Amino acid sequence: MVELSREALHVSVSDPVSTSMNFLNEVAGRFPDAISLAAGRPFDEFHSAADVDKHLQAYLTHLRESGISDVQSRVLLTMYGRTNGHIGGLIARMLDVDEDIRVPDEAVMVTAGCQEAMVIALRGLCAGPGDVVLAAEPCYVGFTGAARILGIDVVPVPESPDGLRPSTVREVAAAVRAGGRTPKALYLVPNFANPSGVSLPVATRRALLDVAAEADLLILEDDPYGLFGLDDEPRPTLKSLDTDQRVIYLGSFAKSYFPGVRVGFLVADQPVVDAAGRRTVLAEELSTVKSMLTVNTSALSQAVVGGMLLDSGFSLRGANQAKIQFYRQNLRTLLAALERHFSGGPVRWNSPSGGFFVVVDVPVDASEELLEVSAREHGVLWTPMRFFYLGDGGSHAIRLSCSALEPAQVDEGVRRFAGFLASV
Amino acid sequence: MVELSREALHVSVSDPVSTSMNFLNEVAGRFPDAISLAAGRPFDEFHSAADVDKHLQAYLTHLRESGISDVQSRVLLTMYGRTNGHIGGLIARMLDVDEDIRVPDEAVMVTAGCQEAMVIALRGLCAGPGDVVLAAEPCYVGFTGAARILGIDVVPVPESPDGLRPSTVREVAAAVRAGGRTPKALYLVPNFANPSGVSLPVATRRALLDVAAEADLLILEDDPYGLFGLDDEPRPTLKSLDTDQRVIYLGSFAKSYFPGVRVGFLVADQPVVDAAGRRTVLAEELSTVKSMLTVNTSALSQAVVGGMLLDSGFSLRGANQAKIQFYRQNLRTLLAALERHFSGGPVRWNSPSGGFFVVVDVPVDASEELLEVSAREHGVLWTPMRFFYLGDGGSHAIRLSCSALEPAQVDEGVRRFAGFLASV
Numbered sequence: 001m002v003e004l005s006r007e008a009l010h011v012s013v014s015d016p017v018s019t020s021m022n023f024l025n026e027v028a029g030r031f032p033d034a035i036s037l038a039a040g041r042p043f044d045e046f047h048s049a050a051d052v053d054k055h056l057q058a059y060l061t062h063l064r065e066s067g068i069s070d071v072q073s074r075v076l077l078t079m080y081g082r083t084n085g086h087i088g089g090l091i092a093r094m095l096d097v098d099e100d101i102r103v104p105d106e107a108v109m110v111t112a113g114c115q116e117a118m119v120i121a122l123r124g125l126c127a128g129p130g131d132v133v134l135a136a137e138p139c140y141v142g143f144t145g146a147a148r149i150l151g152i153d154v155v156p157v158p159e160s161p162d163g164l165r166p167s168t169v170r171e172v173a174a175a176v177r178a179g180g181r182t183p184k185a186l187y188l189v190p191n192f193a194n195p196s197g198v199s200l201p202v203a204t205r206r207a208l209l210d211v212a213a214e215a216d217l218l219i220l221e222d223d224p225y226g227l228f229g230l231d232d233e234p235r236p237t238l239k240s241l242d243t244d245q246r247v248i249y250l251g252s253f254a255k256s257y258f259p260g261v262r263v264g265f266l267v268a269d270q271p272v273v274d275a276a277g278r279r280t281v282l283a284e285e286l287s288t289v290k291s292m293l294t295v296n297t298s299a300l301s302q303a304v305v306g307g308m309l310l311d312s313g314f315s316l317r318g319a320n321q322a323k324i325q326f327y328r329q330n331l332r333t334l335l336a337a338l339e340r341h342f343s344g345g346p347v348r349w350n351s352p353s354g355g356f357f358v359v360v361d362v363p364v365d366a367s368e369e370l371l372e373v374s375a376r377e378h379g380v381l382w383t384p385m386r387f388f389y390l391g392d393g394g395s396h397a398i399r400l401s402c403s404a405l406e407p408a409q410v411d412e413g414v415r416r417f418a419g420f421l422a423s424v
Numbered sequence: 425m426v427e428l429s430r431e432a433l434h435v436s437v438s439d440p441v442s443t444s445m446n447f448l449n450e451v452a453g454r455f456p457d458a459i460s461l462a463a464g465r466p467f468d469e470f471h472s473a474a475d476v477d478k479h480l481q482a483y484l485t486h487l488r489e490s491g492i493s494d495v496q497s498r499v500l501l502t503m504y505g506r507t508n509g510h511i512g513g514l515i516a517r518m519l520d521v522d523e524d525i526r527v528p529d530e531a532v533m534v535t536a537g538c539q540e541a542m543v544i545a546l547r548g549l550c551a552g553p554g555d556v557v558l559a560a561e562p563c564y565v566g567f568t569g570a571a572r573i574l575g576i577d578v579v580p581v582p583e584s585p586d587g588l589r590p591s592t593v594r595e596v597a598a599a600v601r602a603g604g605r606t607p608k609a610l611y612l613v614p615n616f617a618n619p620s621g622v623s624l625p626v627a628t629r630r631a632l633l634d635v636a637a638e639a640d641l642l643i644l645e646d647d648p649y650g651l652f653g654l655d656d657e658p659r660p661t662l663k664s665l666d667t668d669q670r671v672i673y674l675g676s677f678a679k680s681y682f683p684g685v686r687v688g689f690l691v692a693d694q695p696v697v698d699a700a701g702r703r704t705v706l707a708e709e710l711s712t713v714k715s716m717l718t719v720n721t722s723a724l725s726q727a728v729v730g731g732m733l734l735d736s737g738f739s740l741r742g743a744n745q746a747k748i749q750f751y752r753q754n755l756r757t758l759l760a761a762l763e764r765h766f767s768g769g770p771v772r773w774n775s776p777s778g779g780f781f782v783v784v785d786v787p788v789d790a791s792e793e794l795l796e797v798s799a800r801e802h803g804v805l806w807t808p809m810r811f812f813y814l815g816d817g818g819s820h821a822i823r824l825s826c827s828a829l830e831p832a833q834v835d836e837g838v839r840r841f842a843g844f845l846a847s848v
Contacts, residue, residue, distance in 0.1 A: 001668045001669065002642070002669045002670050002694050003696075003697055004694050004696045004697070005696070005697060006696050006697065006698035006699070007698065007699060008551060009549065009551055009696070009709060010547055010549070010550060010713070011551065012547065012548075012712060012713055012716060013548055013710065014698075015712070018712040018715070041504055042503075044498070044499050044502065045498075047502045048498050048502070049484060049497070049498065049501050049502075052480075052724060053477060056473070060473060073473070074469075074471070074473065075468050077476070077684055078468065078471045078473075078682040078684040079465065079468050079682070079683055080678075080684065081684060112686075112718040112721075113719050115717065115718055115719045116717060116718050119716075119717055123434055123573055124433050124434055124436075124437055125434070142719075145716035146717075148716070149547055149574075150574070151574075151575060218426070244425045245425065254504075258503070259502070259504045260722070260723030260724060261722060261723070261724060262536075262718065262720065262721065270426050270427075271426070271427050271428065272429070272433070273427055273428070273430065274429075274430035274431065274438075275430070275431060280430075282428060285433060285437050288437050288438070289436055289437060291442070292442075292543075292570050292572070293543055293570075294536040294537055294540050294686065294718065295539045295686070296686065297686065298536070298685060298686040298687075298722040298725045299685070299686070300685060300686075300725055301686075301724055301725060304724065
């Protein structure tokens with residue numbers, strides 16, 4: 001009879017981050033009445049199964065109007081199809097309308113969510129054991145997890161309270177090279193980062209592009225929250241400022257549409273040259289990697305997303321006004337409640353200009369044990385910031401999220417959170 | 425301006441197999457009138473977009489009848505959901521009805537196609553640099569490609585004309601251990617393998633289970649073609665014969681439903697014990713790996729497959745009678761045409777008892793150059809068997825596929841193929 005030892009399985013099975021996340025889910029399961037200021041998922045009442053059919057029909061109509069026969073459109077929806085997907089052109093148009101990003105259709109690869117886009121980019125770029133990636137720290141656990149699956153080392157670049165500093169990137173890249181390894185890329189979330197909530201000023205974005213050029217780094221720009229600013233101030237993506245094709249842009253529809261559709265994308269317009277001088281584009285080269293991970297992205301999910309893009313006139317910003325207002329109200333509610341309960345006291349927090357997250361610095365060690373106390377005795381859940389650090393770090397900080405709740409719950413959650421902090 | 429060198433990208437980007445497959449696609453593109461005895465994809469006229477909606481509705485009805493509220497069912501279809509998927513129970517029931525495989529629901533993980541199932545199983549099982557997998561050779565390129573993405577070595581176990589010999593598995597496993605490495609698992613396709621077409625006798629299946637137990641190997645059983653026998657003779661999967669949970673079963677709906685839905689699954693009911701004595705099931709442990717690859721499988725695609733399973737009374741065998749008859753006729757047509765053109769001559773071929781593929785031994789080097797000649801001058805495409813070998817091997821053999829064509833095209837394809845072989 002087979003019996004496997006958990007310790008003999010790959011490190012990614014039992015890595016500390018997933019253990020932590022499992023712990024969080026497990027605590028949430030044991031205290032179902034606790035308000036979750038931990039869950040960073042989108043609010044779940046914006047979409048229904050009816051949207052799915054509406055958008056699928058819109059896509060089928062579009063195919064018909066584009067002169068694609070019923071036979072071809074059946075093949076597109078049911079067969080394997082192109083590895084890089086069949087809605088790359090629609091996504092490129094959306095990027096042009098919403099983000100001022102202009103790339104050829106063939107630079108877009110449709111992926112099984114943004115998570116797969118990270119895996120593919122990492123796999124393609126890191127070829128040898130000395131190839132590493134830099135990442136702003138605290139860092140989204142999906143990125144470090146993707147790297148761990150592939151055995152790629154992530155070197156943290158500590159964020160300041162204003163976000164990533166270009167000079168720190170320069171220093172870390174130089175130290176990595178001095179240690180005999182090659183930093184291939186820098187991962188960052190420029191807008192309302194998960195978990196820090198911080199956004200980069202435009203001047204910093206430009207300076208990061210300069211440092212990347214100097215240090216011969218690509219930039220992996222992940223932008224799931226860019227739509228959800230507290231104001232309408234434009235926040236240009238690094239990709240839109242990228243004049244020398246240094247940025248690989250990672251996109252998600254999880255927040256701007258819905259997560260269950262599992263469609264994301266990557267934009268990789270970097271020229272690639274082989275020994276014989278043949279030129280291609282990086283997204284095309286990465287299709288081999290995609291084909292060995294998932295062959296291609298659900299043709300059905302792609303069609304539904306394609307229909308949504310058509311219906312929205314290629315503007316997620318336009319189509320998501322209700323969501324944008326909802327998340328603004330939630331974040332304002334969260335910040336106002338923090339002000340009300342903690343103003344003038346020892347507890348400090350940052351003031352993100354958008355997104356789903358706020359970081360609170362607390363005078364106690366924000367441990368898993370304390371989280372359990374908070375859930376059991378105060379009915380409120382939060383995320384220890386230490387989950388987002390590769391080494392030590394984040395021990396006295398907490399991430400609060402306001403995306404999956406109604407405003408009144410956010411308010412009540414912070415009241416409970418204040419009661420919890422007062423008790424420890 | 426960035427310019428990347430193709431040679432500096434990861435080896436999986438430019439691995440010889442994908443280069444070969446690209447070459448094949450490129451030749452097919454240049455000679456669109458050539459009949460493709462190369463394409464192993466399913467015939468594309470069995471499904472339409474209407475099926476998709478029908479099955480989605482069937483799933484929604486099922487949820488309603490199971491007492492799941494409209495709110496919960498909306499969340500199920502649009503949100504992130506459980507990493508291992510929401511139709512594992514329906515798949516477990518299908519495995520019971522069709523395959524005599526009885527496993528608990530939580531042993532089933534729904535994946536983004538069978539390709540992702542391979543990646544997840546490989547990643548979870550191979551922890552250290554000395555952990556390798558064995559694979560029957562000639563081998564499906566998706567498996568060797570998945571291993572290459574993860575940097576896992578595949579050690580070939582040469583197939584005999586009757587398929588894998590248990591004694592060879594024993595020898596190769598012992599040689600790997602003698603070389604200081606650990607063989608963690610053996611990959612095989614028991615029914616009508618791609619590319620060899622060969623099926624394993626039941627006694628061989630049992631003997632392979634015994635050898636796996638002796639050599640402390642798990643078995644990765646991939647069974648995409650099992651439905652498509654020339655007769656109704658039962659061919660028990662290794663998983664159904666597996667009394668000590670040695671087999672991880674990899675499943676696909678690409679042939680039994682349609683590829684564009686991108687839903688596959690793995691069955692891993694192996695007990696896992698950690699240092700503290702806590703017991704789980706392997707599929708649950710692998711969910712961390714899944715979450716870092718694609719988070720979860722398109723909820724929408726899962727719902728559509730779930731509806732199909734409900735509609736079919738949990739029997740793919742029952743629901744696929746039209747396909748089964750179609751592929752039988754195609755394979756019979758292919759075998760009869762080979763008999764007609766080559767009987768008594770120097771060209772030999774095998775006689776698979778089902779599936780999509782036949783292997784032809786030819787008296788010439790079946791090279792890419794010759795394939796191009798065949799396409800240009802004779803209007804017929806085929807696959808060099810050397811694509812399916814990790815080292816040398818397969819140089820004088822060709823894979824013919826009959827799955828994506830009408831019977832008359834199969835017939836004409838073989839006529840052209842005979843003309844081609846007579847000319848070289």
